[in-house]
Amino acid sequence: MxxxxxxxxxxxxxxxxxxxxxxxxxxxxxxxxxxxxxxxxxxxxxxxxxxxxxxxxxxxxxxxxxxxxxxxxxxxxxxxxxxxxxxxxxxxxxxxxxxxxxxxxxxxxxxxxxxxxxxxxxxxxxxxxxxxxxxxxxxxxxxxxFEPTAHGSLVLLALWPFALLYPLSVPFGLGQVWDRLESGLVSLLEDTPFLTWVPLRLETPDPLSPLAEAFCVALCLVSPLLMGYAEMRSLVRRVVFMLTLFVFAFVAAGLSAALTYGPSHAWAWVTPQAALGVGFAALLGMCLLALPRRLCTVLMLLALAVSLTLLNQASDSPYFVQSLEMWEQGRFIRFHGLSQWLGWLWPFAALIFGLRAVARAPIATTRIPP
Structure with missing residues (x-):
């Protein structure tokens, strides 16, 4: 072999x-x-x-x-x-x-x-x-x-549930890094002429509106879903994959909430806007089942770009910042922030993977078999 x-x-x-x-x-x-x-x-x-x-x-x-x-x-x-x-x-x-x-x-x-x-x-x-x-x-x-070329995507999909273990201001909203990146750059470049190069935000941005948060939740779920669709061989397999991904997403989000706030709060993240976003993602997942592989990757890139833009233009709520401090002082400290790095970097790794996949994949117009 x-x-x-x-x-x-x-x-x-x-x-x-x-x-x-x-x-x-x-x-x-x-x-x-x-x-x-x-x-x-x-x-x-x-x-x-x-x-x-x-x-x-x-x-x-x-x-x-x-x-x-x-x-x-x-x-x-x-x-x-x-x-x-x-x-x-x-x-x-x-x-x-x-x-x-x-x-x-x-x-x-x-x-x-x-x-x-x-x-x-x-x-x-x-x-x-x-x-x-x-x-x-x-x-x-x-x-x-899976397609014979399914290697990098399988690694990213295997890491995705672990990236969700770090508390997120928006459910499934990976890649919200600008606040910490901005503060880190300011601290690093303080008292240097290069500080003026950093695009600082003069005013604190508002958190996402409930509708924008629901839209962001949907995009964050659709992104790994489309990544898997691009490697699937049939409609039936895509349906099974969609159900499996949603199960892993719910388990990872529930485990993160349970370890952060306590077992009785495992489903505290299921707010009305989160439920709306999950429902919209499920509807999109069903509508995109027959999409060609290359188009799945293109739409995945689009979903990642829009969700990252929404997440990094919004601020964290004070309640989330307080809960994050509790998390960093709690039992997850044994991971030394590993899931935090996964949560930050996973969407950007998926972007790089998607761009490479689109660049080398032939244009496919064949219909996905049932």
Whole structure:
């Protein structure tokens, strides 16, 4: 089997996430005068929790799984299983060594052992699935449902629900970055002549009106929907994909609200304007089922551009800013803002993907089969 796999970019992204979470906040580097590998021979730590064990054990399992899966689908030889274990172990050894130089981090031989065990378990799971024929059935399923060129889109669609976990001022409204980008540029360029180059807003913009918010919600749901439509082979599959995407959207938004405000407020985001936007998105999704692939990508780009414009020209409500401060001080701090970066960057990555897809795709006028 020699198939291009979405597991490669997913493994690379997950490795980056591991490095980010292990070395955050990347400040205060110093030399302690001890051997970088001294932690390997240190006594076992006296204090540890079940969360520490689970996070270190399970944190590297997806990386081992994805690397092993990518190598299996790429037709790698018998050494691929060992390589899928060795690379995460080397990564864990590297980040644990670098933690010697960070004041807020403590390298641990137990963490290193658990990371290695997790990577081995993930790689072993991938090989077991290969032996049982699960990967072969997934390959057949992917060939039946998606176009052969569906790689980047599958990665983006897999990341989309995780991007929704960060609290959003508008439900599903990813990419609202201008407020923080503006304040960051002002802080960086303060007392320099370049500050005049920043297009500062002289007046605080108003929040979106209820109708504009509903329209924005609809566009933010239609964008990933059209991305999936562009890779689907039939109308029936597009309908199933639409239902699946809406389920994941509701689960991710509900989980974000539950972790931010408490389980009893899981559906607090379902306001009248949000419900109107979801209904409009469902109606659009049904109307666009028979759209040609290339046109789906073009309309996805248009929906992304309009939604980003609306979101970044509006301000956050004071209530949302207050809830965001609660979120950043709460349990999500363990993610060190990873879902925040996903929420900021996902639409722009989708724009780049869509532009490349339109540039290289032939004009298709064929009708989508049922």
């Amino acid at each position: 020699n198939t291009r796999s979405s597991a490669w970019p997913l493994a690379l992204l997950f490795a980056g996430m591991v490095v980010y979470a292990s070395l955050y906040p990347f400040t205060g580097w110093r030399v302690q005068g001890v051997s970088p590998l001294a932690f390997l021979q240190a006594p076992l730590p006296q204090y540890w929790t079940g969360f520490d064990v689970a996070s270190n054990l399970l944190g590297y399992a997806p990386l081992g799984f994805l690397l092993s899966l990518a190598m299996l689908r790429s037709g790698a030889g018998r050494w691929s299983w060992w390589l899928a274990i060795a690379l995460p172990i080397l990564l864990s050894l590297t980040v644990e060594t670098l933690q010697n130089y960070l004041p807020m981090r403590v390298p641990s031989n137990v963490d290193f052992a658990l990371n290695s065990a997790g990577a081995a378990a993930g790689a072993g799971c991938a090989w077991a699935m290969e032996r049982l024929g699960v990967l072969r059935r997934w390959t057949q399923f992917r060939a039946d449902w």
